[in-house]
Amino acid sequence: MSEGFKGLVVYNTLTRRKEEFIPLDPSRVRMYICGPTVYDYAHIGNARPVIVFDVLFRLLRHLYGEDHVTYVRNITDVDDKINARALRDYGAEIEAGRMTLNEAIRAVTERTNAQFQADVKALGCLEPTSQPRATEHIPQMLALIERLIDLGVAYVADNHVLFSPSAMNARRGPRYGALSRRPLDEMLAGARVDVASYKRDELDFVLWKPSKEGEPGWPSPAGIPVLGRPGWHIECSAMSMAKLLEPFGGGLRCDDPSKNMFDIHGGGIDLVFPHHENEIAQSCCALGTDQMARYWMHNGFLQVEGRKMSKSEGNFVTIHELLETEKFGGRKWPGEVLRLAMLMTHYREPIDFSLRRLEEADAKLSSWRNAIIEKGALKEGIRLTFGEMVECHRQCRGDLSSEVKAALLDDLNTYPAIAFLDRKRKSLSEEDAQQFAFDIAMLGIDIDAYHAWDRARLSSIAESQEIETLIKRRSTYIQEKNWAEADRIRDLLQSWGIQLKDSKDPVTGERITTWEVKR
Numbered sequence: 001m002s003e004g005f006k007g008l009v010v011y012n013t014l015t016r017r018k019e020e021f022i023p024l025d026p027s028r029v030r031m032y033i034c035g036p037t038v039y040d041y042a043h044i045g046n047a048r049p050v051i052v053f054d055v056l057f058r059l060l061r062h063l064y065g066e067d068h069v070t071y072v073r074n075i076t077d078v079d080d081k082i083n084a085r086a087l088r089d090y091g092a093e094i095e096a097g098r099m100t101l102n103e104a105i106r107a108v109t110e111r112t113n114a115q116f117q118a119d120v121k122a123l124g125c126l127e128p129t130s131q132p133r134a135t136e137h138i139p140q141m142l143a144l145i146e147r148l149i150d151l152g153v154a155y156v157a158d159n160h161v162l163f164s165p166s167a168m169n170a171r172r173g174p175r176y177g178a179l180s181r182r183p184l185d186e187m188l189a190g191a192r193v194d195v196a197s198y199k200r201d202e203l204d205f206v207l208w209k210p211s212k213e214g215e216p217g218w219p220s221p222a223g224i225p226v227l228g229r230p231g232w233h234i235e236c237s238a239m240s241m242a243k244l245l246e247p248f249g250g251g252l253r254c255d256d257p258s259k260n261m262f263d264i265h266g267g268g269i270d271l272v273f274p275h276h277e278n279e280i281a282q283s284c285c286a287l288g289t290d291q292m293a294r295y296w297m298h299n300g301f302l303q304v305e306g307r308k309m310s311k312s313e314g315n316f317v318t319i320h321e322l323l324e325t326e327k328f329g330g331r332k333w334p335g336e337v338l339r340l341a342m343l344m345t346h347y348r349e350p351i352d353f354s355l356r357r358l359e360e361a362d363a364k365l366s367s368w369r370n371a372i373i374e375k376g377a378l379k380e381g382i383r384l385t386f387g388e389m390v391e392c393h394r395q396c397r398g399d400l401s402s403e404v405k406a407a408l409l410d411d412l413n414t415y416p417a418i419a420f421l422d423r424k425r426k427s428l429s430e431e432d433a434q435q436f437a438f439d440i441a442m443l444g445i446d447i448d449a450y451h452a453w454d455r456a457r458l459s460s461i462a463e464s465q466e467i468e469t470l471i472k473r474r475s476t477y478i479q480e481k482n483w484a485e486a487d488r489i490r491d492l493l494q495s496w497g498i499q500l501k502d503s504k505d506p507v508t509g510e511r512i513t514t515w516e517v518k519r
């Protein structure tokens, strides 16, 4: 057995198989996840990869040690969508000469990034080891582009630099299309959307393009006489190189190609083609490797009524709206509930995002919290908080329970881990409580935070309409003889400490439901 193998098995999109995870260097496990393009609020679909790979980050830190895992998630802060947003939001200021376009772009990216960081923190995500920005890695992009031109796999046309997949395939080494395994005609159909006259071949993609007057621009490579800016794909090749290949090849040192790759590269399944395919093409050619990363992991879509949640479909709800407004389901949702709702399905499966799912997650968390409050561990007669229990277990060098560990090691199979925790809480004892807390913490769920949120909510809920709305929904279910749903709402309210009492109106014989706060 290899020194680095800790029992973790992951599904690799590259091979379409589950494989043992063996890091190239067990003292430095390296993971790169494509991060957000910061021009607008992130929606809850965008949160899925952030949460999924945060669980993986936590698990890797547990297996290899906190200081031995490097997790890079980039911030794309050069993009046409950002420019368009800056013009939309600050057009008047720019027109009046009070702001330059570049200042407006900076304002959009700063504001959006700050919101994104706050959102994902509320969802319980740890900060990655590093969050490089595209605008701070232009020299690395230029170095990669120059090298690709020298190698003959990229060319200059009409002040653009384009990468040529067919030139790549004419060389020895990896072939274009190996990750997505798409037939050529399908790739062409995708590429045809933006066929430009300067392309030699329809599949060629942009590495660098000229900037218009006033747009952000940097001195171009290959003697192109105008300012320009990078294409999206080259940004990730440059940032992963800068952050993960040091000290071997951060400066494009190709003397030992086997060192110019890293362990895990991930993102949503929609990134496989063209984004990840193009990243591989650029990085492998420039660095002289067969692989850019050993394991490619992709999460499935979060969907609404069978369709991918996306900005272009207009079927999205933002993380911010879920946390801070009553837009979805007439109430606010704590980050812990959103997170658990996401992890109740295996990361590669699609999720249908629904009110029902959030309520189910809320009821689960509430029952775990109640078990911890009632049966939690004691120290000198005083109940420990959730955080204290997790810390005690950690300090005693406690591991995960064998059930949760086995589930997570099997390609991050969170669903059976959650089912196990559900069974466990029913018979929780004081002795098990620290283990139980530690297992929950590995999913990135903070029961103390959830509890504080829930207490605050309970004190305001008594004045709100929400309970009445739920009681009305329950009455409708009772009329429809949908007992399962009616009971679910009763149990949900009970989990909040609200007791329902049914009686009959003595005159009309109609059912009357009243409620009181028990906890």
Ligand SMILES: Nc1ncnc2c1ncn2[C@@H]1O[C@H](COP(=O)(O)OP(=O)(O)OP(=O)(O)O)[C@@H](O)[C@H]1O
Binding pocket: 034, 035, 036, 037, 043, 045, 046, 047, 048, 049, 267, 268, 269, 270, 271, 299, 300, 301, 302, 303, 308, 309, 310, 311, 312
């Ligand atoms: N509905 C979804 N379910 C799961 N992951 C998603 C979903 N939508 C986007 N992602 C992922 O979120 C990350 C950020 O994606 P990206 O920056 O392309 O979002 P976007 O283009 O703003 O979103 P949209 O698809 O709504 O236009 C990527 O890893 C992408 O795969």
Ligand SMILES: [Zn+2]
Binding pocket: 033, 034, 035, 236, 275, 279
């Ligand atoms: Zn990327």
